[in-house]
Amino acid sequence: MSDLRIAVVGTGLMGADHVLRIRDRIAGAVVSAVIDPDTSRAEAAAADAPGARCFSSLADAIAADAMDAVLIATPGTFHQPDLLAVIEAGLPTLCEKPLTPDAASALEVVQVEAAGGRKLIQVGFMRRYDAGYMELRKMIADGGMGDLLALRCAHRNPDVPDSYTQQMLINDSVVHEFDIVRYLTHSPVTSVEVKHLKRNPNNAAHLDEPILVLLETASGVVADVEMNVSVRFGYQVKTEAVFADGIAEIGRTSGTTVWRDGRFSGAEHTTFKTRFAPAFEHEIQSWVNAAKTGTIDGPTAWDGYLVAAACAAGVRALEAGERVEVDYADRPAFYA
Numbered sequence: 001m002s003d004l005r006i007a008v009v010g011t012g013l014m015g016a017d018h019v020l021r022i023r024d025r026i027a028g029a030v031v032s033a034v035i036d037p038d039t040s041r042a043e044a045a046a047a048d049a050p051g052a053r054c055f056s057s058l059a060d061a062i063a064a065d066a067m068d069a070v071l072i073a074t075p076g077t078f079h080q081p082d083l084l085a086v087i088e089a090g091l092p093t094l095c096e097k098p099l100t101p102d103a104a105s106a107l108e109v110v111q112v113e114a115a116g117g118r119k120l121i122q123v124g125f126m127r128r129y130d131a132g133y134m135e136l137r138k139m140i141a142d143g144g145m146g147d148l149l150a151l152r153c154a155h156r157n158p159d160v161p162d163s164y165t166q167q168m169l170i171n172d173s174v175v176h177e178f179d180i181v182r183y184l185t186h187s188p189v190t191s192v193e194v195k196h197l198k199r200n201p202n203n204a205a206h207l208d209e210p211i212l213v214l215l216e217t218a219s220g221v222v223a224d225v226e227m228n229v230s231v232r233f234g235y236q237v238k239t240e241a242v243f244a245d246g247i248a249e250i251g252r253t254s255g256t257t258v259w260r261d262g263r264f265s266g267a268e269h270t271t272f273k274t275r276f277a278p279a280f281e282h283e284i285q286s287w288v289n290a291a292k293t294g295t296i297d298g299p300t301a302w303d304g305y306l307v308a309a310a311c312a313a314g315v316r317a318l319e320a321g322e323r324v325e326v327d328y329a330d331r332p333a334f335y336a
């Protein structure tokens with residue numbers, strides 16, 4: 001079978017990284033088009049992808065029949081029109097998280113996809129492809145450690161761009177925990193509460209963080225998430241699962257520890273690019289394999305909608321300072 005021709009939409013931090021990954025690490029696919037209104041970025045990405053054509057809009061690339069599948073890596077606020085366009089064009093698509101930044105526009109994507117009768121949209125919740133999270137999910141399902149009582153999560157970023165807003169603490173960052181908590185527990189998030197921790201003086205003036213987010217699932221598991229985006233010294237995503245008969249922890253270090261001069265030291269990641277590199281690779285290879293048969297293999301648009309609905313409650317909880325119940329639309333039979 002010939003290589004899958006992928007158009008990468010948005011060639012910023014994430015899109016440029018995906019271009020290199022597809023070129024160097026993914027089998028059976030090539031980057032055939034790069035799309036960005038910022039032509040210098042598109043050209044820089046094209047230079048990394050032999051044979052790729054540059055476009056300034058997805059519409060132009062679709063009109064030129066430049067791809068078999070699409071990888072959307074633009075900021076979430078730009079996702080919805082492109083998602084509707086790829087559904088209309090029948091193109092299997094991997095869309096970086098969030099599906100869209102609000103529940104109403106996410107639900108519209110779901111409804112349009114369902115009406116078209118083909119699952120074409122996969123959402124980039126790459127933690128589902130991380131070895132640690134996969135092992136933890138299995139451990140929870142196996143039940144060998146007894147009931148799962150709680151999840152204790154830390155999500156720490158060294159910094160964020162100037163364009164990062166207070167609401168993005170929830171719908172750009174904790175968005176990952178909204179998905180993974182449901183994935184780990186097989187149970188939807190039903191309520192959200194947010195507490196402000198003591199403000200970090202290192203953060204930008206418009207950000208009031210770190211925050212502590214409490215997610216409760218229908219099964220009664222509470223997950224607490226320390227969301228902290230100005231730690232400066234590293235990137236860390238870790239989860240401790242508290243069971244009745246033991247504790248499991250994933251994500252603490254990136255490898256070798258050294259014992260020297262009476263002290264232990266070890267490496268820690270400084271970016272999601274390395275922390276989740278194997279997960280991104282696993283995610284994209286699975287998606288490529290499925291896209292070659294015209295479908296997807298991972299979190300669906302419905303998963304993206306559920307997270308968007310939970311994030312909407314999260315933003316209300318952040319702003320109102322009170323516990324907020326999540327309001328979900330009924331699941332269309334198409335996603336049963």
Ligand SMILES: NC(=O)c1ccc[n+]([C@@H]2O[C@H](COP(=O)([O-])OP(=O)(O)OC[C@H]3O[C@@H](n4cnc5c(N)ncnc54)[C@H](O)[C@@H]3O)[C@@H](O)[C@H]2O)c1
Nearest residue numbers: 010011012013014015035036037038073074075076096097
């Ligand atoms: N899974 C992860 O861990 C992870 C990590 C980083 C970013 N992301 C996601 O990836 C996406 C991109 O984030 P980023 O940090 O790379 O952003 P970025 O700002 O670095 O890059 C975005 C690029 O998109 C371009 N763009 C904007 N509108 C466009 C349009 N309509 N068509 C084509 N290009 C357009 C911009 O010019 C820019 O070059 C976001 O959805 C973000 O949440 C995911």
Ligand SMILES: O[C@H]1[C@H](O)[C@@H](O)[C@H](O)[C@@H](O)[C@H]1O
Nearest residue numbers: 155157160172173174176272
């Ligand atoms: O877009 C990024 C990305 O999703 C990272 O995985 C996450 O740690 C950051 O908080 C977020 O801003």
